[in-house]
Amino acid sequence: MHEPPDASEIPRFTGPRTFARLPHTTDLDGVDAAIYGMPWDGSTSFRSGARFGPEAVRSMSAMLRGYNPALHVQVFGALSTIDYGDAPTVPGYVEETLARIERFVGTLAEHRVIGVGVGGDHSVTLAELRALSNVHGPLGLVHIDSHSDLWHAYFGKPLSHGTVFRRALEEGIIDPARVIQAGMRGGLYDATDEEFPGELGIESIPWLELATLSGAEFAERARRRTGALPAFLTFDVDFVDVAFCPGTGTPEVGGPTSFQALGYLRALTGIDFVGYDVVEVAPQYDPAQITALFAANVVYEMLSLIALR
Numbered sequence: 001m002h003e004p005p006d007a008s009e010i011p012r013f014t015g016p017r018t019f020a021r022l023p024h025t026t027d028l029d030g031v032d033a034a035i036y037g038m039p040w041d042g043s044t045s046f047r048s049g050a051r052f053g054p055e056a057v058r059s060m061s062a063m064l065r066g067y068n069p070a071l072h073v074q075v076f077g078a079l080s081t082i083d084y085g086d087a088p089t090v091p092g093y094v095e096e097t098l099a100r101i102e103r104f105v106g107t108l109a110e111h112r113v114i115g116v117g118v119g120g121d122h123s124v125t126l127a128e129l130r131a132l133s134n135v136h137g138p139l140g141l142v143h144i145d146s147h148s149d150l151w152h153a154y155f156g157k158p159l160s161h162g163t164v165f166r167r168a169l170e171e172g173i174i175d176p177a178r179v180i181q182a183g184m185r186g187g188l189y190d191a192t193d194e195e196f197p198g199e200l201g202i203e204s205i206p207w208l209e210l211a212t213l214s215g216a217e218f219a220e221r222a223r224r225r226t227g228a229l230p231a232f233l234t235f236d237v238d239f240v241d242v243a244f245c246p247g248t249g250t251p252e253v254g255g256p257t258s259f260q261a262l263g264y265l266r267a268l269t270g271i272d273f274v275g276y277d278v279v280e281v282a283p284q285y286d287p288a289q290i291t292a293l294f295a296a297n298v299v300y301e302m303l304s305l306i307a308l309r
Helices: 050-063 094-110 124-136 164-170 191-200 215-226 258-266 290-308
Strands: 033-038 081-086 114-119 139-144 174-182 203-205 231-236 273-279
Touching (some): 033 050, 033 094, 050 273, 094 114, 094 124, 114 124, 114 290, 124 164, 139 164, 139 215, 174 215, 215 258, 231 290, 258 290, 273 290
Parallel strands (some): 114 273, 139 174, 174 203
């Protein structure tokens, strides 16, 4: 059983910076869940820096404890959880980076270890979806974000953190009938951008609508949408209002508090998630590291969902 050391005996500020002070190993024997980093920001369209996200999230995860009282579940100690390290990346080469992340995540998928990825800009999710769909077939998707990431291209190129789910749909690795997006807000390039989800056959809940829903109401829609087949959960920290998560590359005002955001996440029980990630943490824009601390808690809530299942 892999779990963190006892913080009442070994201070939290000691030891190498793994996620929640979990053991770092690539031995997957007996492992239920694995945290891994994806240090990449070569596909950002505004502020770079998410390559340092995994490092920052690991540092701020030291305060996490074994029992989650919000979901009434033992996390560490119930799950055998490891820090699997970082996926290899190639600065400046998005195609090769995605290929290497896909192979890295593919090993977890083949061993039926549930991975929780820490990014990195949102383009890394395409690699994860490719790897998991090779094992599970086309996936459902719950996408929590302030942007739809459904654009045709950025700067005339197909691979970007703003095009990731358009590419996933085109590749057939996610099933549009089982995709739900939630939280979209902010300005768009023109009115046709609002039509992208409907044109592609996916369900979208803009923030102005989501703000009127409870966590339970949102989760019920997500369960209906994803059904009983395998799905993936991706969480972009820019979903949260910039007052609570300033350390990100494309911040948006007028969004939920961190408390509200965790409420939507915690409600997503009963879905067969075979993989998770939290992305777009760019720590240099947040000297207090509250964004990284929030992202560490997102990972913790994802582990809690795994433990509940």
